[in-house]
Structure formats: C-alpha cells, structure tokens
Amino acid sequence: MSTNQPTILVIDDEAQIRKFLRISLAAQGYKVLEGANGGDGLAQAALAKPDLVVLDLGLPDMDGQQALRELREWSQVPVLVLSVRASEGEKVLALDGGANDYVTKPFGIQEFLARVRVLLRQVGSGEQQEAVVSSGGLRIDFAYRRVSLDDADIALTRKEFAVLAMLARHLGRVVTQQQLLKDIWGPTHVDDSHYLRVVVGHLRQKLGDDPTAPRFIVTEAGVGYRLLAL
Incomplete structure (x- = not known):
C-alpha cells in the first residue's frame, strides 16, 4: 500500500x-x-x-x-x-x-x-494485508483460496476456509467466537456457537491438530480461538 x-x-x-x-x-x-x-x-x-x-x-x-x-x-x-x-x-x-x-x-x-x-481517509490506520500467511508448515493463500500443510494441499469447505482465513488474519491473537460468527455466519448467528465448534472440529481433523496439544489452533476457553504464530 x-x-x-x-x-x-x-x-x-x-x-x-x-x-x-x-x-x-x-x-x-x-x-x-x-x-x-x-x-x-x-x-x-x-x-x-x-x-x-x-x-x-x-x-x-x-x-x-x-x-x-x-x-x-x-x-x-x-x-x-x-x-x-x-x-x-x-x-x-x-x-x-x-x-x-x-x-x-x-x-x-x-x-x-x-x-x-x-x-x-479511513485507510491510514488499517493493517497491511498479506496475500499469503504461513504458520509452521501451514500455508494460507488468499489470492487462490488454497491451503496447504507441509506442501500438501488441504481441501476445505467454504466455511472452513473462512474461519481459518480469519484466524490467519489475526495470527497469534485471539479472535472471539462472536466476531467469527458475526463476520462469517452473519449478525443473526452470534449465539450459534455450535456452528463454529463443528467447523473448528473439522479443521482440526484435516490439519491433524490435536486439541489437547494443538500445533495450530488453540481454544481460548469461553472466549474464542487463536492460530499459533510459528
């Protein structure tokens, strides 16, 4: 920019x-x-x-x-x-x-x-948007909506990609459940946390991410999720 x-x-x-x-x-x-x-x-x-x-x-x-x-x-x-x-x-x-x-x-x-x-005039305080975000062996390519893990492509649904992309845009920081639900599912779904839990569960399965010892996605109990910056 x-x-x-x-x-x-x-x-x-x-x-x-x-x-x-x-x-x-x-x-x-x-x-x-x-x-x-x-x-x-x-x-x-x-x-x-x-x-x-x-x-x-x-x-x-x-x-x-x-x-x-x-x-x-x-x-x-x-x-x-x-x-x-x-x-x-x-x-x-x-x-x-x-x-x-x-x-x-x-x-x-x-x-x-x-x-x-x-x-x-609203742009000045905005953050630089990167086309690709990487964390460890995980790579999220926003231009082509492509995700790979250790150089192997991972097939994600639209909602799975949206959640992972939002976490990647806030790499290393907590994104609240309400923010994820509002931005991805819409403002009428801010209380439908089970939607988000299901998608995060599927993401973890596809990434081979153990929730008890996460490599990528950390659950911040009662708050939201964080994608580790590795």
Missing part, C-alpha cells in the same frame, strides 16, 4: 465503465487496477493489496454480493459498491455484507470521487 499514491481496484465487467473510472481516478493521482470478473478481482485484491475496492454487483462469474462476502472473509479493505441495482433490499444486503458505501448507476463523477476520498 502506497502512502503517496493510493491504489484503487475496480471490479466491473463493463469495459467502458472501467475505462471511465480509470481516467477519472488517475486524473486525481490514484493508481488504478482493474478486474473484469469476481475471481480475477478477488485475486488482485489479495495480491495487490489495494487501498479501496470499487465493486460492481453484476459480474459474469459470480454475483457481486458473493464476491463481497468472500472478500470480507479475509480483508477489511474499504469497499464502494457501484451498481445499477437501486432497490433498498440490495443496498441493505451489501452494507450488511461489509460494503462501506453504495452508489447507484448512473452516477455523478464528482459525488463518486468525494465518496472515494472519504473512504480513503
């Missing part, structure tokens, strides 16, 4: 919109990256670590709401949704899913740039 030239990732399948935003943002001194679909955009978000993501919801390979949920499994980069979907329901779903702001198409470029400036 550059402090002198903020990087903005635009994920939109419309080439004309990407070109318009690239020209407008570059004129303000921003470095602009582009993704034409959700998969490419998520990979660039992990590898390039942008300061802001501008996200369309109508993507060819996945719905933008899904892309947002996947991004929020491991990153807190500010997200500005830019979409033709103008219904209150879509806006609420995006904002509840982790978007920081929502602008409908067609849009005024000056208002858009003002919203970009507001979100970028």
Whole structure:
C-alpha cells in the first residue's frame, strides 16, 4: 500500500465503465487496477493489496454480493459498491455484507470521487494485508483460496476456509467466537456457537491438530480461538 499514491481496484465487467473510472481516478493521482470478473478481482485484491475496492454487483462469474462476502472473509479493505441495482433490499444486503458505501448507476463523477476520498481517509490506520500467511508448515493463500500443510494441499469447505482465513488474519491473537460468527455466519448467528465448534472440529481433523496439544489452533476457553504464530 502506497502512502503517496493510493491504489484503487475496480471490479466491473463493463469495459467502458472501467475505462471511465480509470481516467477519472488517475486524473486525481490514484493508481488504478482493474478486474473484469469476481475471481480475477478477488485475486488482485489479495495480491495487490489495494487501498479501496470499487465493486460492481453484476459480474459474469459470480454475483457481486458473493464476491463481497468472500472478500470480507479475509480483508477489511474499504469497499464502494457501484451498481445499477437501486432497490433498498440490495443496498441493505451489501452494507450488511461489509460494503462501506453504495452508489447507484448512473452516477455523478464528482459525488463518486468525494465518496472515494472519504473512504480513503479511513485507510491510514488499517493493517497491511498479506496475500499469503504461513504458520509452521501451514500455508494460507488468499489470492487462490488454497491451503496447504507441509506442501500438501488441504481441501476445505467454504466455511472452513473462512474461519481459518480469519484466524490467519489475526495470527497469534485471539479472535472471539462472536466476531467469527458475526463476520462469517452473519449478525443473526452470534449465539450459534455450535456452528463454529463443528467447523473448528473439522479443521482440526484435516490439519491433524490435536486439541489437547494443538500445533495450530488453540481454544481460548469461553472466549474464542487463536492460530499459533510459528
């Protein structure tokens, strides 16, 4: 992340919109990256670590709401949704899913740039997001959603990856049960701790991690979980 030239990732399948935003943002001194679909955009978000993501919801390979949920499994980069979907329901779903702001198409470029400036002011205190986190022989690759243990790939479900990714983003620190449940299952599931226990149990089985003598995931009784920094 550059402090002198903020990087903005635009994920939109419309080439004309990407070109318009690239020209407008570059004129303000921003470095602009582009993704034409959700998969490419998520990979660039992990590898390039942008300061802001501008996200369309109508993507060819996945719905933008899904892309947002996947991004929020491991990153807190500010997200500005830019979409033709103008219904209150879509806006609420995006904002509840982790978007920081929502602008409908067609849009005024000056208002858009003002919203970009507001979100970028929130970046300064954020932590650097790494594309890969390693702990001992465990390796979590956020760009390609790949996990390996001692160089052997481990197949995880979407929820298993989400939990492991969130622990990896807070490597060596405790992540509370409530935080994991809220961010991964949603705010209506903050008391459903059995969901989390089942997923952590499956993770431990796949990682060969004995809960009584953990190599990776430590249970902090009554609080949450911690991925050991090795």
